[in-house]
Amino acid sequence: MKYGFGVDLGGTTVKIAYFDETGTMLSKWEIPTVTDDGGKRILPDIAASIRQYIAQKTVEPADIIGIGIGVPGPVNGRGVVNKCVNLGWGVFNIADELSALAGFPVKAGNDANVAALGEYWKGGGKGCENMVFVTLGTGVGGGIVVEGRLLHGAHGSGAEIGHMVLNRDETEKCGCGKCGCVEQYCSATGIVRLARRAMAGTDEVSRLHRFDPLTCKDVFDCGKAGDPLALRVLEQFYAYLGEFLADVCNVVDPDVVVLGGGVSKAGQVLLDGTRPYFDQYVFHAARDARFALASLGNDAGAYGAFKLALDAFGG
């Protein structure tokens, strides 16, 4: 049996997991992400942690397939990072550098793309060949798998679907500097924003006014309780999400659309609310795409990172 590591590099912690070649996670742990000094300690820390683990476990280095890593920024197919603002990183080949430090081959990808690969392999997209993964969290991220392979993009920004244009008349700016991005309507913060706008535009009594600060979960809870204003806000959100997902499917034509991130905790109601709008906007030949919820939670990144290494070096 061969083994390997999946690394999910975040802005505050690094999740590292140890897998066997069948994809069983045998162990996982975290180390802090030290972003001081342009983040120059991050890769040596990861390499040291992995080497220490191998020494303790008395694993034969010859039995290690390699290391996969997901990074919070654009990474192209050759492992070149194109600025990770959160980590203080510029442009360099992370795969080559971590490989030199750890002594094993390394394959790198963008964190959302890598999480997509994890859900494709062991989660909500299991058994499919073509998948669109969407994380609806503070922002909206995505990852696309085409015939079993990640779409990295020429500049490492493949599947940045949270920044597709959903409303060209929007005047407020998205975090990316553009106006009218998907992320401004379909993220957890986007839903709260839609609710605030709705509340400001009416004198209608609503449970939504009871919350300060108002959260995305509050909006869903008010909807469940039958609050009419909350229901209208959710309907508006479902319409935006359905149109957006249809457009992604009009490009990619996947077997399945997997929804993850905090907003997906709303569960089946999210899929049921969005589907009619999706059906309205999707091209007929792509309408058979299934909707599914992500199932790996925070482990998706580690699974996907190891899968990246397994595909590259597993022979």
Add this chain to the structure above:
Amino acid sequence: MKYGFGVDLGGTTVKIAYFDETGTMLSKWEIPTVTDDGGKRILPDIAASIRQYIAQKTVEPADIIGIGIGVPGPVNGRGVVNKCVNLGWGVFNIADELSALAGFPVKAGNDANVAALGEYWKGGGKGCENMVFVTLGTGVGGGIVVEGRLLHGAHGSGAEIGHMVLNRDETEKCGCGKCGCVEQYCSATGIVRLARRAMAGTDEVSRLHRFDPLTCKDVFDCGKAGDPLALRVLEQFYAYLGEFLADVCNVVDPDVVVLGGGVSKAGQVLLDGTRPYFDQYVFHAARDARFALASLGNDAGAYGAFKLALDAFGG
């Protein structure tokens, strides 16, 4: 040296070309597409024409790599056609069927996707790994190449980007049955439609009124001559096209966007007019995508079809 065939199957004619393995087109000819009786003669006619060519040329069948074919409808990665309305075809495996008739291995793809592969290999996308190809003709079609491989889609409708939603407030129906598709604004007919709407909405004197029927080329010609109404129509078209291309690039992040089809005969003015809107709507990490014009014209489909076979069977 090995050889093979690229077949571009259209609704009225079948273009067949003979290539050597380096991609040099050695010969090309056409046969009519006989769509009578549910199109059941189409594949036997193609097989007979290819066998006849081989007999005349005294090529050794052992030197034939295979046949690639582009089909006007959805085709998945395994060669299953999912209805070609123009040909009268239902659902069947065209690759298996043509292979049995012709005696060579066959690989099939959607015609727009296959043309994209041709432009990727020998045309406007030459030298790139990731490409978006857009045909702006009577309709709007597309093809996407990811790290050198065609995105077929799970149901054979990958890159049906002409049916992305561009205007959710549109009330007129697209040919696909939806409202507000890219094709309604960015095709040759879409441009004429924008011009008609503009003419109907103003008393302004314009050269556009001189043409009946008005064509897409007339609108571009009036723009070149400085007609203010035509220039405003073109600006509106460039804005739609720029937003649309930005959204596709936000998903795919290609090296290059190649524009083909009748509208692309407008040339550099099309690229220059569209670019500022593209820059406004594209995610920053994907903004370095180049724009280029298609260069293979009607031969793109045959080149791409042969390349499909070469990739599959060329060893």
